Amino acid sequence: LQRHLTHTTAAPGIGEGPASAAALATAPSIAGQAQVLDGRGVAAAWQEELAQDVQDVCARGGRPPGLGVVLVGSRPDSLLYVSRKREACEKVGVFVEVRQLSASVTQRQLEAAVTALCADRRIDGVLVQLPLPSHIDEEAIIEQFEPQKDVDGFHPINMGRILMRGRAARFIPCTALGVIELLQRSGVAMRGKSVVVMGDSNIVGMPLAMLFRDAGAATVTVLHRTSYRELFEDATSSERADQRAAAEACLPRLPGHVAAHAAGFEAGSSSGTSGGSSGAGSSEAAAAAAAAAGEGEDGGGSHRFQVDYSSTLRQAYAQGTGAAPAEQQQQQQPQQAGAGGAPRRHHAAHNTHGHHGRPQQARQAASQSPGVSELPGITRTADILVVAVGYPHLVRREWVKPGAVVIDVGINVVPRHGSEQGPQPGVAAQQQQQQQQAAAGGDAALQRGQPPARQRAPAVSDYCTADGSSRLGGWSEDSAAQQPWHVVGDVDFCDVAPVAAALTPVPGGVGPMTIAAVLHNTVQAARFNLGLEK
Numbered sequence: 001l002q003r004h005l006t007h008t009t010a011a012p013g014i015g016e017g018p019a020s021a022a023a024l025a026t027a028p029s030i031a032g033q034a035q036v037l038d039g040r041g042v043a044a045a046w047q048e049e050l051a052q053d054v055q056d057v058c059a060r061g062g063r064p065p066g067l068g069v070v071l072v073g074s075r076p077d078s079l080l081y082v083s084r085k086r087e088a089c090e091k092v093g094v095f096v097e098v099r100q101l102s103a104s105v106t107q108r109q110l111e112a113a114v115t116a117l118c119a120d121r122r123i124d125g126v127l128v129q130l131p132l133p134s135h136i137d138e139e140a141i142i143e144q145f146e147p148q149k150d151v152d153g154f155h156p157i158n159m160g161r162i163l164m165r166g167r168a169a170r171f172i173p174c175t176a177l178g179v180i181e182l183l184q185r186s187g188v189a190m191r192g193k194s195v196v197v198m199g200d201s202n203i204v205g206m207p208l209a210m211l212f213r214d215a216g217a218a219t220v221t222v223l224h225r226t227s228y229r230e231l232f233e234d235a236t237s238s239e240r241a242d243q244r245a246a247a248e249a250c251l252p253r254l255p256g257h258v259a260a261h262a263a264g265f266e267a268g269s270s271s272g273t274s275g276g277s278s279g280a281g282s283s284e285a286a287a288a289a290a291a292a293a294g295e296g297e298d299g300g301g302s303h304r305f306q307v308d309y310s311s312t313l314r315q316a317y318a319q320g321t322g323a324a325p326a327e328q329q330q331q332q333q334p335q336q337a338g339a340g341g342a343p344r345r346h347h348a349a350h351n352t353h354g355h356h357g358r359p360q361q362a363r364q365a366a367s368q369s370p371g372v373s374e375l376p377g378i379t380r381t382a383d384i385l386v387v388a389v390g391y392p393h394l395v396r397r398e399w400v401k402p403g404a405v406v407i408d409v410g411i412n413v414v415p416r417h418g419s420e421q422g423p424q425p426g427v428a429a430q431q432q433q434q435q436q437q438a439a440a441g442g443d444a445a446l447q448r449g450q451p452p453a454r455q456r457a458p459a460v461s462d463y464c465t466a467d468g469s470s471r472l473g474g475w476s477e478d479s480a481a482q483q484p485w486h487v488v489g490d491v492d493f494c495d496v497a498p499v500a501a502a503l504t505p506v507p508g509g510v511g512p513m514t515i516a517a518v519l520h521n522t523v524q525a526a527r528f529n530l531g532l533e534k
C-alpha cells in the first residue's frame with residue numbers, strides 16, 4: 001500500500017486530537033460540525049503531482065504514459081466517466097485512446113478490442129468501463145487482460161496480490177485507492193481504528209477492506225450485500241414496469257447528442273464500431289432508459305440511474321412528513337446530540353432528494369426489516385465508516401458514531417423536491433458537464449451562486465442550511481440546480497454532518513479521487529513498462 005500512497009506524512013489524525021493543520025487552515029468549520037473531505041480539491045492537488053510524474057516519465061522513457069479505454073454502448077453515466085478520464089489524461093499529459101463499441105458488440109469483438117489496445121505500444125494501461133451489457137461475460141473480459149496493463153486492478157492476479165499481506169499490488173482498484181488516498185491526504189489516521197465497510201463489491205468494498213488492513217486498522221468489518229438486500233427487494237414487477245415506462249417516456253426529452261456530447265464524442269470520431277453518437281430513440285438510448293428502470297441489456301443490477309429503491313421506502317418517503325418523536329430519537333441515539341447538544345430535530349419539510357419530508361417512516365420501514373434494522377448497531381462501532389451500497393441517503397446520524405469519519409461512495413440520481421418528472425439520466429450527465437465547465441472557469445454564468453471555486457476548501461455550511469436541510473444550488477450543485485434530478489450519495493450528508501468528525505460530499509468526494517487514481521495507475525503502468533520503476 002505504501003508504494004501506492006503518494007501522501008504518507010503522519011499528520012495528526014482527524015478524530016484524534018487536533019485535526020490536520022493544513023485541513024484546519026483551509027476548511028472553515030462550524031462548531032460541532034464535520035470537516036468536509038474535499039475530494040475535488042485533493043484530487044486536483046494529486047493531479048498536479050501526477051502531471052510532474054508524467055513529465056518525469058516522458059523525460060526518462062521517451063514518451064508519455066498511455067491509457068486505453070474501451071467503452072461499450074452509450075450509458076450516460078459511463079459516457080460521463082469516460083469523458084472525465086479522457087479530460088484528466090489530457091490535462092496531465094497522458095496519451096489516451098478511447099474505443100467506443102456498440103452495445104450489441106459480441107464477446108469476441110470486445111476481447112479483440114482489449115487485445116488490440118493491450119498490444120498498442122503507446123498504451124501502458126487499459127480499462128473497460130463497467131458495467132457491461134448483460135450478454136457480455138464480464139469476468140472473462142477482465143481475466144483476458146494482461147495483468148501488467150490492468151490499470152483498474154480488477155484482474156484476479158492483481159486482486160490476489162492485494163489480498164495477500166506482504167505482496168506488492170501492481171494496481172489497486174481506483175475507487176479503493178482514491179478513498180485511501182483521500183483519507184491519507186486529509187490527515188485521517190487509520191492505524192488502530194475500527195472500520196466498517198458497507199458493501200462487498202469486487203471493485204470497492206473488498207479491496208478497501210484489504211487496504212484498511214494494510215493501513216493498520218484494528219478491525220475491518222465488511223457488510224455483505226445480503227445484510228441490506230431487502231432494501232432493493234420489494235419493488236414489485238409492476239413497479240418495475242412503471243419505472244421502465246417512466247424512463248422510456250424520458251427518451252424524447254433526451255436530446256440525441258447529449259450523451260455523446262457529455263463524453264466529448266462526435267459521431268464517427270471514436271475508433272469504435274458504433275461511431276460514438278447515439279440518437280434519441282436509438283437502441284442504445286433505449287438501453288440506457290431500460291437501465292434507468294433497472295432492466296434491459298445492462299441487467300438488473302443496481303446502478304446510479306436505477307430508481308428501484310424499495311417500495312416500502314419509497315412510499316415512506318412519499319408520505320413522510322413528520323419529525324421523529326424526540327423521545328424515540330433519544331432512545332435510539334442517546335449520545336448523538338446535535339450541534340448544540342440537544343437532540344437534533346429531523347427536518348420535515350425540505351430535503352434534496354425530491355421526497356417530501358424526510359424519512360422517519362423510511363427509517364421505521366427499514367428498521368422493521370430484519371437485517372437492515374441491525375445495521376446501525378454495526379455501523380455505529382466504526383471510527384471510519386465507508387458506505388458503498390447504492391441507496392440514496394440510507395445512512396443517517398443514528399447510523400454514525402459521534403466523531404466518526406464517513407466516506408460516501410454512493411452515486412444515486414434522484415428527483416428533486418417537487419419534481420414530477422421521470423428519470424432523465426442524460427440530463428444528469430449534462431448537468432455534470434455544466435458543472436465541469438463551470439469548475440474549469442469556462443462559463444462565468446454557470447458559476448453564479450457558487451462560492452469562489454478552489455479559493456477555499458468547502459465547509460458543511462456550503463452544503464447545508466443552519467436547520468440541517470440541504471442547500472439547493474449550493475457548493476456542489478451550482479447553476480444546474482434547476483434540473484429536476486440531481487446526484488446524491490448513500491449518506492444523508494446534512495443529517496450526519498453534526499455528529500461526524502469528517503465526511504465526504506457527493507458529488508465532489510470520492511468520485512474525483514477515482515479519476516485521479518486512474519491517472520496514478522496509468523503512470524505506474526508506464527513506469528513498469530518502460531523499466532522506470534521507482
Ligand SMILES: Nc1nc2c(c(=O)[nH]1)N[C@@H](CN(C=O)c1ccc(C(=O)N[C@@H](CCC(=O)O)C(=O)O)cc1)CN2
Pocket residue numbers: 080081084127128129130131152173174175203411432487506507508509510511512514515
Ligand atoms: N472500469 C471501471 N468501471 C467503473 C469504475 C471503475 O473504477 N472502473 N467505477 C465506477 C465509475 N467511475 C469510474 O469509472 C466513476 C464514478 C463516479 C465519478 C465521479 O466523479 N462522480 C461524481 C458525481 C457523479 C456524477 O458526476 O455523475 C462525484 O462523485 O463528484 C467518477 C468515476 C463504475 N464503473
